[in-house]
């Protein structure tokens with residue numbers, strides 16, 4: 001099962017980072033929530049594959065270490081989601097459907 005595309009209705013904002021938002025619930029180290037809104041990455045699904053980082057033409061993502069997380073110990077963090085050109089490459093390529101791209105968010 002991939003990211004919940006209705007996360008804006010089903011989840012609450014728990015943190016406003018510079019340039020993007022984190023949607024809860026968050027309870028480290030096992031639960032990190034969804035990072036980003038236009039480029040939304042479900043950290044609790046992400047396996048740290050890295051294909052999103054490889055295919056993104058505008059370097060939206062940066063690795064974030066998540067030691068102790070059961071799915072992977074690093075995640076693709078959409079720190080520059082405002083640079084996204086909505087090509088959908090990351091969403092299409094993600095092997096676990098952890099990413100939802102939505103220009104209208």
Ligand code: SF4
Pocket residue numbers: 039052055056057058059060083084085086087088089090091101
């Ligand atoms: S949709 Fe395209 S531009 Fe936006 S984060 Fe994904 S790969 Fe990068």
